[in-house]
Amino acid sequence: MADEDRRRALAEFLRARRERITPREAGILAGPRRRTPGLRREEVAQLSGVSVTWYTWLEQARDIGVSRQVLASLARALMLGPVEQRHLYALAGELPPEQPDRSGPGPALQRLVDALDPHPAYLLDANWDLVAWNRAEAGLIGDPGRLAPDERNLLRVVFTDPAMRTLLVDWEGQARDLVAQFRADAGERFGDPRAERLIRELSACSPEFTRWWQAHHLADFGSTRREFRHPRVGALTFDYVKLAALEAPGVKLFVCMPHDEPTREKLPALREC
Incomplete structure (x- = not known):
């Protein structure tokens, strides 16, 4: 406009x-x-x-x-x-005022995430905080409920949890792509204090994040394929689907669809991890 x-x-x-x-x-x-x-x-x-x-x-x-x-x-x-x-x-060309934190995404969205089991699924808010996940997602990356609420952030988990470096087959490539996607996403909310705080904290604890953030690479979320080396289930390959939740501005739904039959067959075992 x-x-x-x-x-x-x-x-x-x-x-x-x-x-x-x-x-x-x-x-x-x-x-x-x-x-x-x-x-x-x-x-x-x-x-x-x-x-x-x-x-x-x-x-x-x-x-x-x-x-x-x-x-x-x-x-x-x-x-x-x-x-x-x-x-x-x-x-007026300004960011909206920061909304107060909510305890959850709402019962309807939570039921949707649960209904997607045994496919791993989760909800991210505008700052990429994990606000909902199902049992299969907890079995895949570890239960986010074990973390303090302010630590349940996808970028924070990827860059600070040592287990993610072995869980993701191509941790470096996946983590670098996430930084580029987050920079493009955060650019639409320039000046957001939550995003700026997250960037400062990750820059202080991760040299890789600092290097990739300072490179200013940008990327949209496309059809993403991720390979995992799960310690109990073994090799898994998922295609990620992303949808926006219209009833909750800024919240996005991510669903992991099995890329191959061996991954599909392991879904019940993953859910029990």
């Missing part, structure tokens, strides 16, 4: 939300001669702590900067819900 179109869309969105709020809802005493539907511009400006002139320019789609602090004030003044807040920040 071009900058001018974005400013126009932002102006129209602000105007539409301003006009739908009654003075009573905003805690404002309406006079008897009020004709403006919803709130006036000066009232939104007062509630947001900005000047009337500046807010008027914003609704006129003028080329002015909008800080994250002002966006948060506007969201409160206009009583925006979570979806509307994300839309507001997107129109």
Whole structure:
């Protein structure tokens, strides 16, 4: 979206939300001669702590900067819900505010992951934290439940768990590809404090991560094939399928489909590991 179109869309969105709020809802005493539907511009400006002139320019789609602090004030003044807040920040060209951590992905998505057993499956959030997995996935990589919640991150597991270096047949190639995919993914959320914290921590403990991160390679997730050397089940080859969970923004479902018949035959044994 071009900058001018974005400013126009932002102006129209602000105007539409301003006009739908009654003075009573905003805690404002309406006079008897009020004709403006919803709130006036000066009232939104007062509630947001900005000047009337500046807010008027914003609704006129003028080329002015909008800080994250002002966006948060506007969201409160206009009583925006979570979806509307994300839309507001997107129109202003800013990352949405960080959402509070959730205890899980929701019962429906968790049931889906469980129903995919004996195929290994898991859910990653926008920061690649493991937020759900089934029994087969736990049998494949080790139960993420044994880790503290802030350690259940796919990149963190790949780069800090020594067992992953023998489990993945081509650990170096797979790990390097993951870094390139994460860089492309994180680039869409530039400035995200969770991503920046993860990058700092992995750079401090893994020279390989540091080297590959500084190379600035980018990669999309494609049809990925991974070979494993499982300590109990033996050789496994999976084709990875990735799907987005529309009901949970940023959450993606990964399913491991057996590439060959020997891998398919080992699925029940993997689930029991």
